[in-house]
Every structure is written in C-alpha cells, then in structure tokens.
Amino acid sequence: MVHRPTKPKPLIVGKLESDRRWEQGAWLFLVSLTVFFLACMILYAVYVGMRLGQPNAAIQPFYLPPLFIVTTVNLIAISTVLHLAVQAVRCERRGDLLRYIVIAYVLGFCFFLIQGIGLSQMMWRMQQPGRAMANLYGMTFFLVVVHAAHVVGGMAGLTFVLFGIQRGRYDHERNFPIRFCALYWHFLDIVWLLMLSGFIYAAIVSKS
Numbered sequence: 001m002v003h004r005p006t007k008p009k010p011l012i013v014g015k016l017e018s019d020r021r022w023e024q025g026a027w028l029f030l031v032s033l034t035v036f037f038l039a040c041m042i043l044y045a046v047y048v049g050m051r052l053g054q055p056n057a058a059i060q061p062f063y064l065p066p067l068f069i070v071t072t073v074n075l076i077a078i079s080t081v082l083h084l085a086v087q088a089v090r091c092e093r094r095g096d097l098l099r100y101i102v103i104a105y106v107l108g109f110c111f112f113l114i115q116g117i118g119l120s121q122m123m124w125r126m127q128q129p130g131r132a133m134a135n136l137y138g139m140t141f142f143l144v145v146v147h148a149a150h151v152v153g154g155m156a157g158l159t160f161v162l163f164g165i166q167r168g169r170y171d172h173e174r175n176f177p178i179r180f181c182a183l184y185w186h187f188l189d190i191v192w193l194l195m196l197s198g199f200i201y202a203a204i205v206s207k208s
Contacts (some may be wrong), residue, residue: 028179037191047139062203063125067118076108079189082182089175105158135186136202157181
C-alpha cells in the first residue's frame with residue numbers, strides 16, 4: 001500500500017483580537033453617523049416642504065452647481081482606489097499600497113478644492129435676485145458643509161495610514177486602519193449620493 005503525501009492545508013489567519021475590538025468600535029461609529037445623516041435628511045425633507053408650501057410665496061429656483069457632479073466622480077474614484085489598496089495590503093503588495101493611498105490623498109485634496117469653488121458659486125447665487133424670495137439654501141448649505149467636515153475626517157485617516165505605511169506597520173494580518181479608511185469613504189460616497197439625489201429633487205420641484 002502506497003502512502004501518498006498529503007498536501008498541507010492553507011493557513012487561515014483570523015482577525016487579531018485588537019482588530020476585533022477596533023472593528024466593533026468602528027461599526028458603532030459608522031452607525032451613529034448613519035443615524036445623524038438620516039436625521040439630517042428627514043429635517044431637509046421637512047425644510048423643503050415648509051419652504052415650497054408657503055402660499056403665494058415667490059420661490060427662488062434652486063441652483064445646483066455643476067461642479068457637484070465632478071466631486072461625485074471624485075469621491076467614487078477615492079472609494080475605488082481605497083478598495084484596491086485593501087486588496088494590495090492583503091496580498092503584501094506594499095508598493096501598490098503606497099501608490100493607491102497617495103492617489104486617494106491627492107484626489108481628496110482635489111475634492112476640497114472643487115467643492116469649495118462649487119460652494120462659492122452656491123453662496124453667490126443664493127443672494128440673487130433678493131432676500132424677499134423663499135429659497136432652499138440654508139439647510140442645503142448646512143448639509144454640504146457637514147459632509148465636507150466628515151471628509152476632513154477621511155483625510156485625517158488617510159494621513160494616519162500614510163504614516164503607518166512609511167513605518168511598515170501593515171501586512172496581510174495587521175491592516176485594520178486601511179480597511180476602516182476604505183469603509184469610511186464608502187460610507188461618505190453613499191451619503192453624498194443620497195444628499196445629491198435630494199438636491200436634484202429640490203431643484204426640480206423649485207422650478208416646477
């Protein structure tokens with residue numbers, strides 16, 4: 001009877017205990033942010049209804065800066081690049097990991113620049129043709145600024161990850177900061193798409 005050598009079983013690496021604790025805290029953080037943004041969107045819907053429901057009120061047409069479309073593509077690109085970064089760290093491709101994080105950081109900076117220009121255009125339009133007309137810019141501007149503030153948190157996370165890469169802290173086991181950073185930007189993408197959908201709806205209704 002011939003004994004054939006058995007193939008070694010692949011090593012299955014579970015999550016580190018520290019990563020599990022951090023991941024639980026991260027999910028609680030994202031859930032709290034989700035509740036906050038959902039509350040903001042409900043308030044925005046009420047705000048739109050109250051503004052547009054005023055009898056015999058002159059409604060100023062809602063202006064949606066075209067640059068918001070560019071920033072939407074920008075955010076989706078950041079999310080995609082970070083997904084590739086997660087795949088790279090899991091495969092120990094450190095050169096690709098650094099490249100993807102740097103690209104995401106540059107795209108994040110571009111987001112702030114373009115979004116700032118778009119907000120400036122919105123602020124200028126909200127003063128035209130006069131304050132006597134009911135408009136929807138108060139809550140709209142608040143939502144955009146709040147979302148931009150959360151993007152600041154995303155940029156801080158990318159900065160933290162960059163320092164970690166330079167110090168060689170991440171490998172196929174220890175990579176939770178990179179995974180959380182990617183998850184956080186995915187969350188920002190979804191929130192922004194929901195906000196943009198609400199803005200488009202407000203623009204259509206205000207012109208009807």
